[in-house]
Amino acid sequence: MAKPVQIEVWNPNGKYRVVSTKSMPGTRWINLLIQQDCRLEICTEKKTILSVDDILALIGDRCDGVIGQLTEDWGETLFSALSKAGGKAFSNMAVGYNNVDVEAANKYGVAVGNTPGVLTETTAELAASLSLAAARRIVEADEFMRAGKYEGWLPHLFVGNLLKGQTVGVIGAGRIGSAYARMMVEGFKMNLIYYDLYQSTRLEKFVTAYGQFLKANGEQPVTWKRASSMEEVLQEADVISLHPILDKTTYHLVNKERLALMKKEAILVNCSRGPVVDEVALVEHLRENPMFRVGLDVFEDEPYMKPGLADMKNAVVVPHIASASKWTREGMATLAALNVLGKIKGYPIWSNPNSVEPFLNENATPPAACPSIVNSKAIGLAVSKL
Numbered sequence: 001m002a003k004p005v006q007i008e009v010w011n012p013n014g015k016y017r018v019v020s021t022k023s024m025p026g027t028r029w030i031n032l033l034i035q036q037d038c039r040l041e042i043c044t045e046k047k048t049i050l051s052v053d054d055i056l057a058l059i060g061d062r063c064d065g066v067i068g069q070l071t072e073d074w075g076e077t078l079f080s081a082l083s084k085a086g087g088k089a090f091s092n093m094a095v096g097y098n099n100v101d102v103e104a105a106n107k108y109g110v111a112v113g114n115t116p117g118v119l120t121e122t123t124a125e126l127a128a129s130l131s132l133a134a135a136r137r138i139v140e141a142d143e144f145m146r147a148g149k150y151e152g153w154l155p156h157l158f159v160g161n162l163l164k165g166q167t168v169g170v171i172g173a174g175r176i177g178s179a180y181a182r183m184m185v186e187g188f189k190m191n192l193i194y195y196d197l198y199q200s201t202r203l204e205k206f207v208t209a210y211g212q213f214l215k216a217n218g219e220q221p222v223t224w225k226r227a228s229s230m231e232e233v234l235q236e237a238d239v240i241s242l243h244p245i246l247d248k249t250t251y252h253l254v255n256k257e258r259l260a261l262m263k264k265e266a267i268l269v270n271c272s273r274g275p276v277v278d279e280v281a282l283v284e285h286l287r288e289n290p291m292f293r294v295g296l297d298v299f300e301d302e303p304y305m306k307p308g309l310a311d312m313k314n315a316v317v318v319p320h321i322a323s324a325s326k327w328t329r330e331g332m333a334t335l336a337a338l339n340v341l342g343k344i345k346g347y348p349i350w351s352n353p354n355s356v357e358p359f360l361n362e363n364a365t366p367p368a369a370c371p372s373i374v375n376s377k378a379i380g381l382a383v384s385k386l
């Protein structure tokens with residue numbers, strides 16, 4: 001039997017029971033739920049990752065909807081329990097939803113929400129930060145200073161890579177990958193090579209226009225190329241950033257063989273999901289190629305790192321913080337709450353989940369729609385005419 005979990009209750013007499021498996025940033029999401037007659041229960045357990053049993057206890061016998069986290073295993077067991085408790089709505093507080101078995105949700109008619117549109121720039125900025133940190137050896141140099149080892153300027157001290165004029169490679173040029181590409185092209189005048197299953201015409205147009213602008217100003221124009229294979233990107237780029245979704249096609253996309261194709265002094269950045277990279281192979285590659293560098297926000301077995309990674313001077317590692325700006329995290333909380341609320345209220349789904357600004361305006365009532373439901377077609381939800 002599932003043991004009880006600690007909760008904080010808002011609006012105890014609300015008609016609809018909504019559970020949030022974690023406390024989330026900001027208060028707007030709480031206010032939006034309680035103003036619309038929800039009794040909100042926020043789990044206050046100290047443990048970071050809730051188990052399926054913990055969440056079963058939170059769902060209980062009657063629950064209209066749950067806001068959950070990317071660390072949780074939302075599969076058959078939880079969707080079946082939620083459905084049995086009368087629930088029809090779940091939202092991840094995340095854009096990625098590889099922790100959710102959408103087929104299982106479909107089976108029980110439960111809507112699955114995610115939060116695109118508020119993470120794009122924040123996540124791309126962290127990928128850009130990791131690219132720079134790796135290129136200019138910022139973490140190594142910081143540790144050196146703090147250890148009192150600095151004895152004065154030296155010609156060879158922490159020499160790194162110049163990005164200007166080099167090639168940035170993007171694998172998965174969706175919302176975040178494209179935003180990152182634009183930052184690196186415009187900010188550092190890098191040429192672009194990208195690989196995606198789909199063409200990114202907007203990105204190509206942006207680089208073309210920026211190249212023309214540079215040329216008109218007497219500077220070397222930047223260029224772009226859509227690669228016909230991932231291997232082409234790995235072979236040609238100096239800095240490669242991974243931004244695909246995690247699914248069967250992207251699991252261990254970067255493995256031992258593909259690492260071997262990369263330039264010896266290349267930089268690899270991963271702000272997508274840990275299992276996109278074979279981390280054991282990566283540690284071996286870092287060990288054998290000291291000039292090769294990585295910037296990692298995500299890990300194969302979070303919260304753990306594969307043995308040896310923490311000892312690698314040529315790795316910059318941060319704890320899955322790519323979306324951690326106040327604006328983004330509050331926006332994610334708002335969108336996740338509105339996904340659940342919208343489904344409970346029987347609202348249709350928003351017509352463009354990439355354009356969610358109307359839901360974020362603090363001074364206006366949000367539209368009567370669910371901002372982003374990934375299985376809307378499968379469970380037959382209507383599209384909003386707003």
Ligand SMILES: NC(=O)C1=CN([C@@H]2O[C@H](COP(=O)(O)OP(=O)(O)OC[C@H]3O[C@@H](n4cnc5c(N)ncnc54)[C@H](O)[C@@H]3O)[C@@H](O)[C@H]2O)C=CC1
Pocket residue numbers: 095096097116119123171172173174175176177195196197198243244245246249250271272273297298320321322323
């Ligand atoms: N580290 C972090 O904190 C964050 C991580 N993420 C991760 O980033 C992922 C991407 O987010 P968005 O850009 O918003 O999603 P998106 O759906 O806009 O972009 C994903 C892109 O990957 C491409 N893709 C899919 N399979 C591919 C394959 N086999 N090879 C090459 N490209 C492929 C898609 O065509 C698409 O263009 C999320 O699913 C999530 O897992 C997102 C936000 C924050």
Ligand SMILES: O=C(O)C(=O)CO
Pocket residue numbers: 070093094095096097119320321322323324
């Ligand atoms: O939204 C996501 O997918 C995340 O990884 C949040 O940081």
